Amino acid sequence: MKVQALPSVEGNFNLKNYEEAAESFDWSTVEQQFTWSETGKLNLAYEAIDRHVSGDRANKVALYYSDANRDEQYTFEDMKKYSNKAGNILRDAGVKKGDRVFIFMPRSPELYFAVLGAIKIGAIVGPLFEAFMEGAVRDRLEDSDAKVLVTTPALLERVPVGDLPNLESVFIIDESYEENGPYLNFLTRLNGANEDLDIEWVDREDGLILHYTSGSTGKPKGVLHVHNAMLQHYQTAKWVLDLQEDDIYWCTADPGWVTGTSYGIFGPWLVGATNVIRGGRFSPQDWYETLERYKVTVWYSAPTAFRMLMSAGDEVLKKYDLSSLRHLLSVGEPLNPEVVRWGMKVFDLRIHDTWWMTETGAQIICNYPCMEIRPGSMGKPIPGVKAAIIDDQGNELPPNRMGNLAIQKGWPSMMRTVWNNEEKYKSYFEIEGWYVSGDSAYMDEDGYFWFQGRIDDVIMTAGERVGPFEVESKLVEHPAVAEAGVIGKPDPVRGEIIKAFIALRDGYEVSDELQEDIRNFVKKGLAAHAAPREIEFRDKLPKTRSGKIMRRVLKAWELDLPTGDLSTMED
Numbered sequence: 001m002k003v004q005a006l007p008s009v010e011g012n013f014n015l016k017n018y019e020e021a022a023e024s025f026d027w028s029t030v031e032q033q034f035t036w037s038e039t040g041k042l043n044l045a046y047e048a049i050d051r052h053v054s055g056d057r058a059n060k061v062a063l064y065y066s067d068a069n070r071d072e073q074y075t076f077e078d079m080k081k082y083s084n085k086a087g088n089i090l091r092d093a094g095v096k097k098g099d100r101v102f103i104f105m106p107r108s109p110e111l112y113f114a115v116l117g118a119i120k121i122g123a124i125v126g127p128l129f130e131a132f133m134e135g136a137v138r139d140r141l142e143d144s145d146a147k148v149l150v151t152t153p154a155l156l157e158r159v160p161v162g163d164l165p166n167l168e169s170v171f172i173i174d175e176s177y178e179e180n181g182p183y184l185n186f187l188t189r190l191n192g193a194n195e196d197l198d199i200e201w202v203d204r205e206d207g208l209i210l211h212y213t214s215g216s217t218g219k220p221k222g223v224l225h226v227h228n229a230m231l232q233h234y235q236t237a238k239w240v241l242d243l244q245e246d247d248i249y250w251c252t253a254d255p256g257w258v259t260g261t262s263y264g265i266f267g268p269w270l271v272g273a274t275n276v277i278r279g280g281r282f283s284p285q286d287w288y289e290t291l292e293r294y295k296v297t298v299w300y301s302a303p304t305a306f307r308m309l310m311s312a313g314d315e316v317l318k319k320y321d322l323s324s325l326r327h328l329l330s331v332g333e334p335l336n337p338e339v340v341r342w343g344m345k346v347f348d349l350r351i352h353d354t355w356w357m358t359e360t361g362a363q364i365i366c367n368y369p370c371m372e373i374r375p376g377s378m379g380k381p382i383p384g385v386k387a388a389i390i391d392d393q394g395n396e397l398p399p400n401r402m403g404n405l406a407i408q409k410g411w412p413s414m415m416r417t418v419w420n421n422e423e424k425y426k427s428y429f430e431i432e433g434w435y436v437s438g439d440s441a442y443m444d445e446d447g448y449f450w451f452q453g454r455i456d457d458v459i460m461t462a463g464e465r466v467g468p469f470e471v472e473s474k475l476v477e478h479p480a481v482a483e484a485g486v487i488g489k490p491d492p493v494r495g496e497i498i499k500a501f502i503a504l505r506d507g508y509e510v511s512d513e514l515q516e517d518i519r520n521f522v523k524k525g526l527a528a529h530a531a532p533r534e535i536e537f538r539d540k541l542p543k544t545r546s547g548k549i550m551r552r553v554l555k556a557w558e559l560d561l562p563t564g565d566l567s568t569m570e571d
């Protein structure tokens with residue numbers, strides 16, 4: 001079925017003419033937005049916060065924060081003060097430029113102070129999603145040689161401090177916490193800290209943030225971004241988020257994932273916008289209330305969330321006044337045309353799909369207010385970045401041919417390495433001149449890109465990226481599990497759910513209790529979102545002669561598809 005295009009919207013947007021900008025855009029013009037282009041002193045956190053205080057935004061609200069227990073607001077001046085204090089207490093604990101400071105906690109103002117403070121003293125921030133359990137936390141702290149961790153008493157139970165010899169200090173967010181050895185009280189120290197900070201001026205290519213993300217093999221990989229990424233964070237916050245001076249902006253992503261930092265912290269604050277952060281879990285009522293209460297104008301969320309809101313029904317929605325909204329965006333998974341149609345119906349607004357990855361650091365292929373939207377398409381590359389569909393030899397394919405979605409190497413926010421794993425880093429760039437994304441797509445004759453799927457086995461469940469290998473490794477640690485193969489199974493709400501095929505060890509019987517026990521084992525060992533929602537027991541799993549589980553065959557079984565070439569399968 002041909003989906004009807006949605007015309008561009010009328011308004012005063014930052015990107016007025018896509019074609020013109022795409023033809024002539026030069027990244028060096030963005031540098032002039034920052035004070036370092038004059039002073040030579042560079043630090044992303046300074047540009048995101050302090051610059052606005054020296055300018056005329058000192059008393060503008062930078063952060064509205066609320067959850068079930070807290071309701072607070074902070075101006076840019078407040079943010080400068082608290083991030084300076086956080087920088088001082090981290091420095092007092094011995095943090096130096098380039099050290100890794102991990103932040104493992106639910107959203108709270110302190111999380112934002114800690115992230116900005118760490119960046120201000122030149123540290124590399126490692127944000128960890130609060131749902132991670134001990135195994136996942138250990139892998140990341142170990143691989144990155146983290147020196148300092150900021151966490152809460154509840155999450156501390158999942159940090160194997162004794163096994164991490166390089167972890168020198170652990171800051172605990174709890175007023176009454178009694179300091180003891182490496183355990184320091186974040187809040188009392190923050191209160192007592194100096195409001196002035198000697199910012200560590202860094203090089204554009206110095207490390208900024210380390211986001212761990214999953215591939216189809218091996219443990220999660222630490223994707224390193226550098227301060228230079230601010231050029232693209234800033235420019236896409238203008239072009240794509242379309243942030244204007246009076247906007248109230250809400251990005252629903254957690255800073256444990258790249259969307260929650262690039263567009264929950266960096267982009268919006270680099271352009272001096274007011275940022276709404278809502279703690280706590282998703283519920284349609286809560287989310288609509290948040291939109292209504294803060295009169296949110298620009299809202300960045302994900303297809304799973306939109307689908308959940310859609311299935312909650314329009315009756316719930318009608319109880320709220322959402323008329324402040326003017327610009328909606330989505331990221332993380334394919335945005336179904338049906339959801340776009342729902343958005344048109346209930347908000348009378350287009351939902352702008354955006355495509356990018358942890359590795360790209362910022363938005364790459366997007367829909368813009370000034371452009372027609374073709375529902376189901378991810379849009380067009382941002383001006384100044386070239387994307388293309390290439391074959392495995394690196395030849396650009398003509399329109400409407402499916403191939404590798406690739407980006408010409410060298411955009412400002414490109415990852416600079418994979419921590420401790422240069423080989424993995426290089427594997428993304430094996431085709432001369434290109435970064436190969438691992439997604440397949442095609443481009444139509446008018447230059448719109450259309451997502452087709454992942455080329456590897458990476459699972460996207462509710463917008464979260466899960467590596468099947470990580471789940472399989474955890475599953476086989478369970479005493480009853482002999483072999484496990486994990487796939488993403490299509491799901492109407494979550495995009496995909498995790499399904500595990502399991503062969504049991506001798507002496508174990510299939511039962512509902514065992515199934516539940518195995519599921520909980522992954523939940524507790526890895527993370528709730530990584531636990532298989534479905535488990536199917538099989539006597540034997542399809543394997544190659546070298547013993548690798550053939551996920552492709554599992555997927556074909558599941559979807560009733562032809563299994564393809566089985567010549568490498570054992571027996």
Ligand code: PRX
Nearest residue numbers: 331332333334354355356357358439451465
């Ligand atoms: O498969 C693509 C999917 O998410 C992957 C990247 O996941 P992650 O690094 O966790 O970053 C997610 C948010 C930046 C991609 O390789 N993906 C992301 N955006 C879209 C998408 N798939 C379809 N449409 C999108 N708009």
